[in-house]
Amino acid sequence: MTMSTTKTEASQTSADRQEIVQQVVREISHIATLPEITLRIIELVEDSEATAHDLHKVIANDPALSARVLKVVNSAFYALPGQIGSINRAIVLLGLNAVKNIAIAASLAKLFRGGRISPHFAARDLWRHSVAVGAGVKICSEQLQVGLPDEAFLAGLIHDIGIMVEMQARRANLLKVLDLVHQKDRPFIEAEKEVWGGLDHQDFGQGLCHMWKFPDSLGRVCGYHHRPLELDPDHRTLTGLVYVADHLAVEAGIGYSHTVDPGKLDERVLDDLKLSQNMLERVREALPDVVTEAEDLLS
Numbered sequence: 001m002t003m004s005t006t007k008t009e010a011s012q013t014s015a016d017r018q019e020i021v022q023q024v025v026r027e028i029s030h031i032a033t034l035p036e037i038t039l040r041i042i043e044l045v046e047d048s049e050a051t052a053h054d055l056h057k058v059i060a061n062d063p064a065l066s067a068r069v070l071k072v073v074n075s076a077f078y079a080l081p082g083q084i085g086s087i088n089r090a091i092v093l094l095g096l097n098a099v100k101n102i103a104i105a106a107s108l109a110k111l112f113r114g115g116r117i118s119p120h121f122a123a124r125d126l127w128r129h130s131v132a133v134g135a136g137v138k139i140c141s142e143q144l145q146v147g148l149p150d151e152a153f154l155a156g157l158i159h160d161i162g163i164m165v166e167m168q169a170r171r172a173n174l175l176k177v178l179d180l181v182h183q184k185d186r187p188f189i190e191a192e193k194e195v196w197g198g199l200d201h202q203d204f205g206q207g208l209c210h211m212w213k214f215p216d217s218l219g220r221v222c223g224y225h226h227r228p229l230e231l232d233p234d235h236r237t238l239t240g241l242v243y244v245a246d247h248l249a250v251e252a253g254i255g256y257s258h259t260v261d262p263g264k265l266d267e268r269v270l271d272d273l274k275l276s277q278n279m280l281e282r283v284r285e286a287l288p289d290v291v292t293e294a295e296d297l298l299s
């Protein structure tokens with residue numbers, strides 16, 4: 001599967017940089033991979049011949065995953081009428097794609113492990129931030145009525161996965177980045193670019209999505225969430241929402257809160273999404289409760 005090409009992609013990913021991204025992402029594939037079952041689910045849903053029955057067979061084989069999927073579909077997140085007691089019913093009600101996204105979300109938490117690597121950074125803090133961004137994207141997408149709450153939530157969970165790639169492949173480099181950010185007050189991405197020779201976590205996140213054959217929409221989220229306006233207007237909404245939710249999560253101080261400056265939310269992104277100040281205020285108000293709910297679901 002190929003990532004979408006944008007006007008600026010050529011300047012962002014020269015052959016050399018692409019080679020470094022590939023190399024780093026290949027290294028982490030030995031350390032932290034998605035569970036086999038999640039990869040099988042992704043492949044299955046991408047396969048146009050696959051049926052709900054095929055997906056049911058795969059999920060039903062894994063009791064822990066089955067239980068998790070049911071917990072999520074029965075949560076306030078979906079607000080479905082009545083209790084859903086079987087995976088089959090969940091697939092019928094939500095569709096293959098939604099169940100796939102729930103399975104990926106359930107797998108991602110495991111990748112954000114690794115303890116505290118500096119007084120300022122632990123993988124868990126980044127996970128909390130990611131859950132907050134997921135909750136924020138979900139609430140924003142509801143305000144705008146753009147649908148797909150599970151994809152919206154997953155987009156937030158995964159957006160900063162490139163930082164985990166850095167941590168797992170070259171911890172010393174991430175420590176240098178953190179040092180520049182926390183001791184020298186440098187903006188996070190600027191510090192990354194200095195340490196990684198022009199690369200940042202967006203490049204690594206997009207590279208990882210590509211390796212995992214994730215949908216292009218998630219690859220774009222990882223690759224462009226700090227610069228959504230560089231994407232083609234037709235493919236900008238989800239990434240734009242992540243950009244906004246990223247700022248709101250940092251502003252609320254939930255989890256690791258140093259990858260963006262919340263005071264620098266680009267109003268052009270809000271205009272582009274048609275997200276009004278009133279809507280933004282409602283998202284701010286709803287965020288803490290939805291984060292608590294989401295943390296409970298994923299714990």
Ligand SMILES: [Fe+2]
Binds near residue numbers: 159160201225226259
């Ligand atoms: Fe980021």
Ligand SMILES: [Fe+2]
Binds near residue numbers: 129159246259
């Ligand atoms: Fe973020």
